[in-house]
Every structure is written in structure tokens, then in C-alpha cells.
Amino acid sequence: MTQCIVMKWVGNLNNVPDGILQAREEIELKVREAAELNEKAAAIRNAAYMESLKLESHIRTWWTDEEITKAKKLAEIQ
Numbered sequence: 758m759t760q761c762i763v764m765k766w767v768g769n770l771n772n773v774p775d776g777i778l779q780a781r782e783e784i785e786l787k788v789r790e791a792a793e794l795n796e797k798a799a800a801i802r803n804a805a806y807m808e809s810l811k812l813e814s815h816i817r818t819w820w821t822d823e824e825i826t827k828a829k830k831l832a833e834i835q
Contacts, residue, residue, distance in 0.1 A: 762788075763781060763784050763785045763788055764781050764784070767781055813825075
């Protein structure tokens, strides 16, 4: 495994028991997993946003700008 970035100061202590190093390593894995999940979530949000733009573009072929604007304003107060 690469060098831990979580609680780096633990590496400066003498005679650190394996249990503590193991616990720190488990925390590190969780931090890395969370970072990966954040990246995945951002990609999913971006894809959803792009799809919403595409859908709105399609909707605009069916209704006028005035109808869409009215519907959006109504949705804001609902």
C-alpha cells in the first residue's frame, strides 16, 4: 500500500503496535473509497445535468418558450 496520508504523525511515534497501524490503514482505505465515490457521484450528477439539458431541448420542440417559462415559474412556488 502507498504511504498513509491519514494521521501521518503516528508514523513519528516509536514502537507503534500493529493494531494501531492496522486501524489507521483501515481509516485510510475508507478515506480513499470516499474520494472515489465522490468522483463517481460528480460524474453521475454531470451526466444527469447533460441529460436534463437534452430533455429540455426536446421539450422545447413541443411547447413555446412562454409556456415553458410559465411552467417553470409555477414550479418554483409549488
